[in-house]
Amino acid sequence: MTGSPIIRIAAKGDGVAEDGRHVSGAVPGDTMLPDGTLEPGPHRATPPCRHFARCGGCQLQHADDAALLQFVTDRVTSAAASQDISVCELLETHLSPPQSRRRATLHGLKAGGKFLLGFREGGSHRIVDIAECPILRLELFALVPRLRTMLARIASEAPVDVALTLTDQGVDCTLSGVTLDGLGPTEALLDFARDHGLARLSLDQGYGGETLWEPEPVTVTLGGVAVGFPEQSFLQPTEDGEAILAADARAFTDGAGTIADLFSGLGTFAFALSGAAKVLAVEAARDAHLACKSAANAQRLPVHALHRDLFRNPLQPEEISRFDAILLDPPRAGAREQIAAVANSEAKRVVYISCNPASWARDAKTLIDAGFRLEKLRPVGQFRWSTHVELTSLFAR
Missing domain, CATH: 2.40.50 (OB fold (Dihydrolipoamide Acetyltransferase, E2P))
Incomplete structure (x- = not known):
């Protein structure tokens, strides 16, 4: 048949x-x-997790590595082809290994006499009470059953979010939706943080995180520099993924004496590039900007941190033209206005790192129409077994 x-x-x-x-x-x-x-x-492939097909965290555990690599590659090359963009050199696709995810937000709910803690089902608000997770770092997953037990004691019937991030000092945990009624729940949280060696425990009751426990300042190391980590700041999801993105950023900007790092966050790329160049790190989120600025000043590095909203106030062509290379790592929506200014500048080299091939392709077309060539392109699959795809790219003219 x-x-x-x-x-x-x-x-x-x-x-x-x-x-x-x-x-x-x-x-x-x-x-x-x-x-x-x-x-x-x-x-x-045989899915490695018993929750696959219910849990919304993964969509592709039934595909082997060859199929996963092809999927990640096709997502990126198809995005370029959709805008009739030719690629001079397609670099090897990077795929993060299992148990490599160092940040995640879990959802919790008290129901039927027990506390459920895990990811939501695909397309639903129902929570899958996870008993295993092949994507999370072991340090993070080890906390899940312990958090479940603790939250069963102190949480109300309201939904709870648990944000976990692996930092230099250990696990940073922020709880949302938990109301502390009296001294008992507060003491229970502090005991939990101490007994499990948390780097930080924070409570967000709708007004931003309030730190309950932080024995020493929490940092993440970026480009060899310890940078203060504001609660729930953006961090690349895996260490290996961050390493490949930073390595491409260094290779793509080789020889540049001055670099503008736009949408710079905590300085993931600014610090990786500062050994060979002077870097302007531009970021709109004030806490991330201040963390980057403080780390650069403490280490006396050639990184100048600038607080500026590039969506409302993008760098203008005359400002961009002062730099040997431009690097962008915008949010999923892309950087339409900023890319338009880059296209109208005298910039000769642009490194574009993206977490959304569709918005990247739209912005890439603007650069191509302004005379740039897509010299190098690398698909990156940090979110293993999911449909979320990233990339690095180099444009030159």
Whole structure:
């Protein structure tokens, strides 16, 4: 009995058959038979997690590494092709390994006499009470059953969010939706933080995080520099992913004496580049800007931190033209206004790091129309087994 082969994985994780049909749960190499059944192919893998297909954290655990690498690569190259952008050199795709995720937000709820803690189901607010997780760093997952026990004692019936980040000092934990009624719950939280060696424990009751426990200032090391870590600040999801992004940033800006790092955050790329260049680090979030500025000043590094909202007030062409290279790492929406200013400047080299191939492609088209070439492009899959894809790119003219 013949059928239609599955040839690729679509952006949301469905398999796409040769005849154009989208098939849930299919991977390249499978075959969709005429009777509607799916014949498994060589790239089908046994999901490593019992919660797969319910938990919304992963969509592609049924695909082997070859299929995952191809999916990540295709997402990025297809985005370029959608804008008729040719790639001079496609670099090797990077895929983060299992148990590498160093930050995550879990959701909790007291229901039926027990406390559920985990990720939400795909397309639902229902919580999957996780008993395992092959994506989280072991240091983070080790806290899950202990947090579940503690929150069962002190949480009300309201939903709870638990943000976990692995820092230099250990796990940073912020709880949202927990109301402390009396001294008992407060003492329980402090005992928990001390007994489990948390780097920091914070409580967000709708007005921002309030630190309850922080034995020493919490930092993350970026480019060899310890940078103060404000609560729930952005951090690349994996150490290996951050390393490949930073390595490309260094290679793509090699020889530049001055670099503008736009949407710089805590300074992930600014500090990685500051050994060979003077860097302007521009960031809108005040706490991240101040953390970057403080670390640069303490280490006497050639990083000048500038507080500026690049969506409302992008660097202008004459400002951009002063730099040998421009690096951008914008949010998922991209950087339409800032890229337009770059395109109208005298900039010759642009490094664009993106977490959204679609918005990147739109911005890339603006650069191409202004005379840039896409010299190098690397697909990056930090969010293993998910449909979230990132990339690094180098444009020159």
